Amino acid sequence: MPLTKLRILTDGLTGAERRFSLRTLVILSSLPLFGVVAAFGLAPDTNTLDITPQTVTEAIALPTLAAASVDETYEREGELQPGDTLAQALARLKVDDLEIQRLLAAPNMRPIAKGLRAGQRVHATTTPDGDLLAVSFERRDAPTLTLQRQGEDFVAAESDATLESRVVMKSGRILTSLYGATDSAGIPGKIADQIAQAFSTRIDFREDLRRDDTFSVVYTVSYRNGEPVGAGKMLAAEFVNAGRTHRVVLYQDPLGREDYYTPEGESLKKGFLRSPLEFSRVTSSFTNSRKHPVYGFHRAHTGVDLGAPTGTRVKATADAVVSFAGRRGGYGNLVVLRHHNGYETYYAHLSAFASGIRPGRAIAQGEVIAFVGSTGASTGPHLHYEVRIAGKPQNPMAIKLPGSPPLAASQLAQFRSQTANWSEKLALLRGTNLAALD
Numbered sequence: 001m002p003l004t005k006l007r008i009l010t011d012g013l014t015g016a017e018r019r020f021s022l023r024t025l026v027i028l029s030s031l032p033l034f035g036v037v038a039a040f041g042l043a044p045d046t047n048t049l050d051i052t053p054q055t056v057t058e059a060i061a062l063p064t065l066a067a068a069s070v071d072e073t074y075e076r077e078g079e080l081q082p083g084d085t086l087a088q089a090l091a092r093l094k095v096d097d098l099e100i101q102r103l104l105a106a107p108n109m110r111p112i113a114k115g116l117r118a119g120q121r122v123h124a125t126t127t128p129d130g131d132l133l134a135v136s137f138e139r140r141d142a143p144t145l146t147l148q149r150q151g152e153d154f155v156a157a158e159s160d161a162t163l164e165s166r167v168v169m170k171s172g173r174i175l176t177s178l179y180g181a182t183d184s185a186g187i188p189g190k191i192a193d194q195i196a197q198a199f200s201t202r203i204d205f206r207e208d209l210r211r212d213d214t215f216s217v218v219y220t221v222s223y224r225n226g227e228p229v230g231a232g233k234m235l236a237a238e239f240v241n242a243g244r245t246h247r248v249v250l251y252q253d254p255l256g257r258e259d260y261y262t263p264e265g266e267s268l269k270k271g272f273l274r275s276p277l278e279f280s281r282v283t284s285s286f287t288n289s290r291k292h293p294v295y296g297f298h299r300a301h302t303g304v305d306l307g308a309p310t311g312t313r314v315k316a317t318a319d320a321v322v323s324f325a326g327r328r329g330g331y332g333n334l335v336v337l338r339h340h341n342g343y344e345t346y347y348a349h350l351s352a353f354a355s356g357i358r359p360g361r362a363i364a365q366g367e368v369i370a371f372v373g374s375t376g377a378s379t380g381p382h383l384h385y386e387v388r389i390a391g392k393p394q395n396p397m398a399i400k401l402p403g404s405p406p407l408a409a410s411q412l413a414q415f416r417s418q419t420a421n422w423s424e425k426l427a428l429l430r431g432t433n434l435a436a437l438d
């Protein structure tokens with residue numbers, strides 16, 4: 001589904017971000033309605049001195065600003081948790097207690113409250129003091145229900161709003177960690193995960209990240225009634241790591257399968273992962289990784305040692321078949337995977353194996369095979385990782401690992417027409433970004 005019309009100013013999924021977007025809107029509204037504009041600013045609620053997020057936004061047509069009146073309203077949204085009462089969910093959205101009581105006492109509230117289920121989204125609009133102006137309930141197989149304040153009462157109305165997908169473009173600079181930078185640029189966590197995932201065959205985010213690395217990302221956000229309700233997916237991204245530029249674009253092949261490729265049509269998914277260690281918001285630690293020694297590859301030592309806490313998940317770096325899983329001398333608990341073209345990978349000193357890991361089992365790239373430990377000849381928790389080609393140990397950090405073949409020539413034309421738009425957007429962000437960094 002190509003999105004031709006960009007109508008994005010900014011997104012924001014939290015109250016703080018929403019306030020920020022309102023401010024951004026004010027700035028943008030004095031600028032031309034058409035064309036590309038960039039807004040730079042510090043997001044509120046960031047107390048880190050060393051973060052300068054650049055929020056780059058594009059406005060091709062301004063969205064309707066009905067909600068963005070000069071009187072500030074606070075938009076907050078949450079999901080009903082299992083066992084939640086409506087009152088608890090609203091309290092989490094910072095709705096004033098008395099306001100919650102007033103809403104729950106409204107005559108039409110009882111059936112609504114009864115019909116709510118875990119996982120449903122509740123959206124509250126309040127004044128800065130927490131007075132409730134409106135509350136919306138997303139319902140399965142039914143239009144969103146909104147209760148709007150009218151005097152002392154709440155009047156219910158069903159909205160026929162459908163979900164609408166918009167495109168957001170942002171860029172940022174790494175100062176402490178990937179997630180620190182995406183957070184301060186207001187990029188949803190789900191999209192940050194997709195960035196880490198898409199580049200995982202090119203960049204080891206645990207070890208390779210450098211201060212002043214930059215990135216740009218183009219992604220979709222779902223809107224309902226002009227309000228963001230959730231992050232969609234990453235369409236394109238660029239990551240400049242230690243001066244090297246990596247780019248990905250999303251491509252849907254004729255069979256409907258979606259995958260990330262370089263703008264030249266080379267698949268990113270099937271190269272070897274740069275790191276066998278799980279990287280996520282929880283495990284990411286740009287600064288902490290400094291505390292764990294990382295020993296390099298040398299002749300006497302057949303692999304690299306990657307410091308990580310016991311229990312950190314270990315992933316297969318490429319599609320493989322398990323050829324060994326058990327105890328072997330100084331390796332301690334060891335998994336050996338056999339890949340195509342005579343490649344093998346070794347994962348040693350493990351504390352435990354993932355369930356079902358035994359010789360002969362087929363493993364997909366990224367699948368969790370084991371957990372970091374300190375078994376065998378090891379003085380502290382770390383992963384010993386080896387890559388062997390035709391039985392000979394190689395330096396995993398230096399060898400060129402095989403990727404899967406690029407797209408067939410017959411698909412390239414379609415690939416280019418489908419992804420050119422996003423490549424252009426990346427180039428555009430690059431221009432604005434560089435200007436900002438100068």
Ligand SMILES: [Zn+2]
Nearest residue numbers: 303304305384
């Ligand atoms: Zn080692």
